[in-house]
Amino acid sequence: MADRVFALVDCNAFYCSCERVFRPDLARVPIVVLSNNDGCVVSRTSEAKALGIKMGEPWFQIRKAFEAAGGMAFSSNYALYGDMSERVMTVIEGLVPALEVYSIDEAFAELTGVLGDLDALGREIRAQVLACTGIPTGVGIGPSKTLAKLANYAAKRWQKQTGGVVDIRDPERRAKLLAATPVGEVWGVGRRLTARLGELNIKTAADLAAADAWTLRKQFSVVLEKTARELRGIPCLELDGEAPPKQEICCSRMFGKRLHELPPIREAVATYAARASEKLRGQGSVCKRVRVSIRTGMFNPDEPKFARGVLCELPYPSDDTRLITQAALAGLEQVYRPGFAFSKAEVLLLDLCQRGEYTDDLFAPTQPEASRQVMAVLDAVNAKWGRGTLRPALVPPTPGWGMKREMMSRSFTTDLQALWEVR
Secondary structure, three states, X not given: OOOOOEEEEXXXXXXXXXXXXXXXXXXXXXXXXXXXXHOEEEEEOHHHHHOOOOOOOEHHHHHHHHHHOOOEEEEOOHHHHHHHHHHHHHHHHOOOXXXXXXXXXXXXXXXXXXXXXXXXXXXXXXXXXXXXXXXXXXXXXXOOHHHHHHHHHHHHHOHHHHOOEEEOOOHHHHHHHHHHOEHHHOOOOOHHHHHHHHHOOOOEHHHHHHOOHHHHHHXXXXXXXXXXXXXXXXXXXXXXXXXXXXXXEEEEEEEEEEEOOHHHHHHHHHHHHHHHHHHHHHOOEEEEEEEEEEEEOOOOOOXXXXXXXXXXXXXXXEOOXXXXXXXXXXXXXXXXXXXXXXXXXXXXXXXXXXOOOOOOOOOOOOOOHHHHHHHHHHHHHHHHHOOOOOOOOOOOOOOOOOOOOOOOOOOOOOOHHHOOOOO
């Protein structure tokens, strides 16, 4: 049987790269992309890193200095990033035997049994993705998923020397990389775990690979044991197939401004319930319970604090936006209290199951067939003409309480009114 081979293809500073595709004039400009409500940095280019910008830094603290240095900031444009991600993954999928989309900007590929020069294949993947989407990537190749992830780390860190592709199937080359990599850079080893491992004098990836696997399981977890085995070149993690249906679906956003009155909060909850219901139908599920919650800001010492949620039972398992929204709004009436400045609302769908996986009570009501037909028409219209074309009456097209995104670029690939203009 052929030795296992995995590759990890990871987009470089993905959100920033998406912005640069449609702004080639920013090719050498420091760029950051900000989180919801333009709060903190969630993506940064190498030029921004050179200015000392760190992930998670609050925008209000670095704005003046960053802009004075010639930097450019963008609000998160999720519609653009999601569409660009699909394009990247489609290109990669056409070049490898099997693909697992791990996140919006990275994917594992199975290369076991692939003939020829895999280093050249990695460079072909990079070239095709760049040519078809404009997104730069790094490719790591190794005998396990964890080693492929580590190789990708090296490909991006030493991009000029490696050309963005690193293959560590060779044991000698792999040993050098493991010895040079801090244990905190290993996939799945976070800050707290790094500190605990340091107490055991495990400071590099090589140290972790050499540690006794059963001891790691006993003192830490089976996950860390598998990580150590993977670092030795023993594959313990397979490519995941199609993701299983989610057991919970949540839609939650910070408001763009504090809300004091009930009507705009009702609009927000109705909007979140509609989006959560859309996700529910997208995976072919129904839900039995809805939890709605609201809260104030928790970090301003001058604001009174309040947070509360309530569970709402549905009369029958359903995926009908109207019924779920009705339940969520009834719950909101129970938890809302006047006199507070609310900053966030959340709608959580619980007790999910697939259609046909539950047994109907002979004497209990069930979702009418007409509901399924109405929701099918709703989804079909929105899929063809854009989300929100048909929506509940309470959901506003442009909410005044929406997220603050003052520096958001156009949705170049998903909105006909925002197509790229070439003059």
